[in-house]
Amino acid sequence: MHAAIESIIKDWPRNPRESAKRLVDYYGEPDEYTPSQLVWFRTGDGWKRTVLSRTEVPHDFPAHHTDFLEQWIDYQVPVDMYSKLAEYDGSVIVERTKGELSARCGGTSMNFVAVNLAHDIVTGRRSVADARKEYAHLYQAYQNGEKPAYAEGFQFPLPGEDTRDPDEPVKA
DSSP states (O other): OOHHHHHHHTTSOHHHHHHHHHHHHHHOSOSEEETTEEEEEOOSSSOSEEEEEEEEEEEOSSSSEEEEEEEEEEOOOOGGGHHHHHHHOTTEEEETTTTEEEEEESSHHHHHHHHHHHHHHHTTSSOHHHHHHHHHHHHHHHHTTOOOHHHHSOSSOOOOSOOOOOOOOOOO
16 A cells, blocks of 8 residues: 555544555555545446545444445436435435435445445335335345345446436526
8 A cells, every 4th residue: 555545544543444445455546535535536346436534424324333435426316316315325415416326334335235225216116115124134134244236236237328417597
């Protein structure tokens, strides 16, 4: 690991520091870094952007943990689905104008789970309640050493088209 990266993460909390080491081993050196975060672009496993933060955000769904790794994909969410995704998981974030969907959790595997289940909600494959139940099931399976497909990669084709929604001007 590059000396500058080691210097940055040496005083980070344990979970983000250990994640940094795993991510550098998996993705290589970050494309950008600051004292508070490491950033990778187009990592090859489908993520558009990966940002590891030293700041941990407490999160109690599906069990108590902290969120510190946010990952984005290009994805257009219909506006009528925003509330459902917020109800499903507060760490799934929609950016309409950018046409992006992100998940912020403690690792890539659970980010895959979060986004795969968000896609299931958007496409009508699952209800919010069913997605929450399945997330808890997949989380427990992963904690037990299993490797569910939903935790290993995207279970749907990523959009190839422009997903941005610049909205429309309003006449005053």
